[in-house]
Amino acid sequence: MSLVCIQVGQCGNQVGQAFLNCIHEDAKRANERGKSLYAQTSLQRFFRPFSTQEYNTPCARAVLVDTESKAVQQMYRHVHKHSSWSYPESKDESFIKHGSGNNWALGYYTNGPTMLPHVMENVRREVERCDCLEGFITFMSGAGGTGSGLGSLVSEALRDEYTRKYRMSQLIWPHMSSRDVIIQDYNLIFTLASLYRSSDGILTIQNDHVHSICSRVLGLKDFSLPDMNQVIYNYILMNG
Template sequence: MRELVHIQGGQCGNQIGAKFWEVISDEHGIDPTGTYHGDSDLQLERINVYYNEATGGRYVPRAVLMDLEPGTMDSVRAGPFGQLFRPDNFVFGQSGAGNNWAKGHYTEGAELIDSVLDVVRKEAEGCDCLQGFQICHSMGGGTGSGMGTLLISKIREEYPDRIMETFSVFPSPKVSDTVVEPYNATLSVHQLVENADEVMVMDNEALYDICFRTLKLTTPTYGDLNHLVSAAMSGVTTCLRFPGQLNADLRKLAVNMIPFPRLHFFMTGFAPLTSRGSQQYRALTVPELTQQMFDAKNMMCASDPSSRSLPHRQCTLPWSDVH
């Protein structure tokens, strides 16, 4: 089986990662205790891509959770699917990175990185045929950007022939926590160009605009943004988690989507996006859905896909039904 090791780092990475596990556990029929309650063989056919099977038939996410402060870990543990994760796979410090890329990359993060790598190695060694790593992080904070890129470079050294996929949330002035976000993102991009194979670009500004304009939420919260990201992550990984012909693993996805090795930044489009009140009045056709998919308003990244300035455009359309 072509297994993946999922890693989530920093406050943003852990929050969208926890939401991602809630969504895919529901899709695979797994309850918060790790017990399967589904009704289709398809749910279990490729479940080993993301889950380990433990004693008693329990399914445990192959996930590593890291942060430089304990707060986010506590909230993940206290969340609806907090008991699903293996307790040994929580790795955290006490000091925090203070939104400082250098602290995450060179000082506080460098002290914790060996502990994280030990857990990653343990998960990788338990795989029959590891296809690669999936990393969830933000580009604006200190831990997600600084320590996240440090981890990516260390994993690349140790597993040079495995695929490295990231879900990277880029900062924006519209939804901003701190003034140093652009510096953290700028310092991180170089690392992603050099050491990642596939980067799914998410952008807080685009996510905020989708919530405000399309979903008609007057004051979108981070929870709303995370819900949107987790739905997109679930859709993107559908072809990995369920049987099918197209993009059945990360390497095939890379072959189909990447024209030049360094040009591996993907924009994610999502359709259908309709506000809660208007869902029952629309029945979208396939051409309408496809048109929506390429519309700039449906992109998780604030950039116009029809612009001539974009160097290359490819597309893959995994199907996902979201209510």
């Protein structure tokens, strides 16, 4: 049974990459401890052999989505340099020269329809490489415009196209104490309303709680995004 990960927006791509890296490292350690069956099952669920002979590394069953090419290309380079697995080579890409301005409506109604056909074509390619597709995991944020707006549209398209497959949305809850984005409450409400109709499960992670865990539980005074992502993907693994 295979799962296809769909990473939407800057936050969704960062968390999705950290999650897949954790899955790969866990399988690697399990194989070293003699748990080869567990390692093989775990890898086959989220990874596949690379389609060309150029790279002899597992390839993630994933689709990277963003309105700006810079964010996606940075993710490709980071994984290629620091990880022992790869992302699939996208042959059907569409980028917009500007982002979604932290606006759900801009991501859903303006940028979304332009990018959706290309996104779903890449999803179709990954689905066809699965022997037995179990479902999808979508990584996205509820604060910005691309993750929330375009992520909502992609989730609805998955519901319409793959009705009988399981669809889980992993939603990063915005900071409620600092209000980094002035209209984030509206973005979040619209996102939840859409995901409620299109997802079989919604796993929410609050940024405020992640901050609290890093500072109070882990005792980190100056923590970074990788530290926060580590807390997030461990939470996903325990509750997903």
